[in-house]
Amino acid sequence: MSKKLFIVTDLGGGDGGKGGVIHKLCSLEQVHTVIKVGGAQGSHGVRTANGEAFCFSQFGCGTFNGSRTHISKLMVIDPLALGYEAELLKYNHGVRNIFDLLSVDSRALCVTPFHQIASRLRELARKDKPKGTVGVGVGEAVSDAERFPDLAFRAGDLGQPNILNRLEAVRKQKLTDLAEIIAQVEELWPEDKETARELIQDLQNPNFPNVIQESWARLATQIQVVPPDYLGRVILARAGTVVVESSHGVLTDRFYGFHPHTTKLRTLPEFTLAMLSESGYDGEMVKLGVTRGYQIRHGAGPMVTESPELLEKLLPGSSKEANRWQGEARVGPLDLVSLRYAINACGGTQTFDGLAITWFDQIGVFGEWPVCQSYIGADDQNFFSPEGERRVHCGSGFAQLEYQKKLGERLKQCRPRVSCYPFPDPTDKESLATVCQEVCRAELKLPVKMISFGPTEDDKVCL
Amino acid sequence: MGREVLSTRAYRAVAEAAEAAGSSTHRGEQRQREGKGLHPLVDPSGYDLIRRSISYLEPKKGQFVLLRGVAMLIEDLLDTTGSMGGNVEIAMRVLPTAYKLLATGPQAVLKRYDTQIITAIFGDVQDNYVLGRSQAEMDERIAEQMTLMFPEHDGGDTPEDPEYGLFGAAYLTAADINRYGLRSYHFTVSDAPGRGRMSSDNLIRVFGKTVFERTTENGFQVDRGDLPTTKEIVTELLKRAHSFFLQIGNNSETSRFWTSVYGRDRVVNIANTEQLALVQAAIIGLTEGTLDLQSVREFLTAEAANTEVESVIRAVSGIPIGAQAVLPNFGKLPKRGDIFAKKGDLWPIEAGTAQPDSAKNKKPGIKWK
Secondary structure (H helix, E strand, O other), X not given: OOEEEEEEEEOOOOXXXXXXXXXXXXXXXXXXXXXXXXXXXXXXXXXXXXXXXXXXXXXXXXXXXXOEEEEEEEEEEOHHHHXXXXXXXXXXXXXXXXXXXXXXXXXXXXXOHHHHHHHHHHHHHHOOOOOOXXXXXXXXXXXHHHHOHHHOEEHHHOOOOOOXXXXXXXHHHHHHHOHHHHHOHHHOOHHHHHHHHXXXXXXXXXXXXXXXXXXXXXXXXOOEEEXXXXXXXXXXXXXXXXXXXXXXXXXXXXXXOOOOOOOOOOOOHHHHHHHHHXXXXXOEEEEEEEEEOEEEEEOOOOOOOOOHHHHHHHOOXXXXXXXXXXXXXXEEEEEHHHHHXXXXXXXXXXXXXXXXXXXXXXXXXXXXXXXEEEEEOOOOOOOEOOOOOEOOOOOOOHXXXXXXXXXXXXXXXXXXXXXXXXXXXXXXXXXXXXXXXXXXXXXXXXXXXXXXXXXXXXXXXXX | OOOOOOOHHHHHHHHHHHHHHOOOOXXXXXXXXXXXXXXXXXXXXXXXXXXXXXOOEEEEOOEEEEOOOOEEEEEEEEEOOHHHOOHHHHHHHHHHXXXXXXXXXXXXXXXXXXXXXXXXXXXXXXXXXXXXXXXXEOOOHHHHHHHOOOOOOOOOOOOEOOHHHHHHHHHOEEEHHHHOOOOEEEEEEEOOOEOOOOOHHHHHHHHOOOHHHHHHHOOOOOOOOOOOOHHHHHHHXXXXXXXXXEEEOOOHHHHHHHHHHHOHHHEEEEOXXXXXXXXXXXXXXXXXXXXXXXXXXXXXXXXXXXXXHXXXXXXXXXXXXXXXXXXXXXXXXXXXXXXXXXXXXXXOOOOXXXXXXXXXXXXXXXXXX
């Protein structure tokens, strides 16, 4: 019985192009299930050769290929958004059996609208010191689940009749947590005040818990909530191919990203590997690191190679739009130092079987590939090696966050040393692919397994 | 779109709940009482604005099976102003008959298709909700979404404002059947003339701020400073839908207005909305060529009294018969059970199944692996 599993990990701060990579894998391998890990705030764009386009958040990027989605215990879900996403897939894309294609681990943590409100109000209150958030409330829900485990909601709770008091307790807790911001709403930026007032009004609405309970109960009749052993007993026991789709990227990991510009989630593949091991997975495994051919960051946080002048050239066609919560998407030459850090944070090159390089068609139009090989100003030996590489500082907890925060501050002072690799024939995909392979092999010590020359599955080449 | 066909049992469950609540639109009315506005499923600006009728391809072993035939869309745009205020109640009541004649009965006129129905209602332009428009559904959700509508029962003066509903049908609809070169069906039911024009403010109020962007995305250029007239909207609609105006009663002003818009052969006079199921099925059967003027009598007799049948036959005798059957690909449509390589593919991959000439010249994309 042949079993194969792909783990797809974004080696940047997210937005690496995982959606297209996973869709391609599902097109090639007839993937029976996509396992979701991470958070509901992910937005993975898929564009098919048949002209369909969708940004997947909680459903897997293999949905258009007929692959099932399993929301694992490592996923934080937004139930209301899950229902809405399902309706969009059903009505706009004809996936009529959308709920038949979904299973949800009963332990998956749930975001409530109160967490979302809190996340947004906090970001508004930060004014010119944004953290950079998607504004879904995943981080808030994770923090609260650690602070008040009894108030946390899991997928298994969704249809339960006795959750009203708990929802009300969460609402009151958020009112307490946000009392200072609520009291100082007039101090916010003028353009944010109306949004803030609306959010506060919703939070103060005593009927809101009833509405949530009603909506959750309806969703619970539609989704299949499964016990913890379902992953190992049913999904991983089945012959065929599975893909693990994670949200975010290594550089937004809670303890290896750059505090505070991180998610509360863990985004390293080791957590997925532990879950698979617990579930007794014994098949073949292929681990892919994903990055665009250039650096991108949608949200605040250090970005050494940020180059505003490249924005117009690189971002046309991107599904990433500026919004109040994440701000503008930023781009720049591919940061190899950052990639090496991400690979090392995941355990080194042995953690990966290869790379998927996306959006390379946009690099092709430059005629050469600009990459950052090292930094100017990476002198502090506490944070950089003698060769100027970012040090991976292992740990968790407050001390680790402080270290990562300082590393982020050092990075803001670094400048990139950029080299350009010329393409012998920029119009020839073979030529582009050869340069891509050679640079990645030399600089990152990993083979390239997939290159994307465009948005659809037909534009992606597997090597 | 649901997954199954409309079953009597499922319909009864919805209809009985409506009856118990005293109204076919009880859920929509309840939402109004709670200040929630129109449900997104029937709000013309809800979800994607564009209503889509998509053939259902069920994934199976890495391929896709066309489970119920190619999707065929029928949209009913019902006047709910003044004396037409009971139209949703009637549409709900006649739905089982309509569905049987169209999709599930032994001689159903759309048997080879996956029949999907949009119900739309229009009120007065002064109303809070000028238009309600459901999704394209094919099971008990057709009835469920009727219960979400909110007819305000105002107006009743003439002219009326079906233009916004017609605009949605013409510019904010994407039906798979059109990809094959065939047409869907659209019926407007009213007793009054239209206003002849729209305002961009009201268009935005009905469909939301993105209406012009979405219209463009759907393949149409609509100038917000020079909106199409009723006639121009219907002319556009007729390119993709066999469209008819079902006139209740014989008001001459109404006849004159809609005849100038649709043409004489597409304005059908019927006695009351109760005849909707029979008239609709007869028109579709004649257009598809599955019925002729002789067989239509036998077809309808099982469902209605002789006088009613004769009245319907008289009403539909002038429509363009066989208009669908002469269109390209009419005889080549993929069939139930056909296998497709990818979701969204137009033609199946199984040997022996139909392929249009244009497909033979299609070059494959670059695939290294």
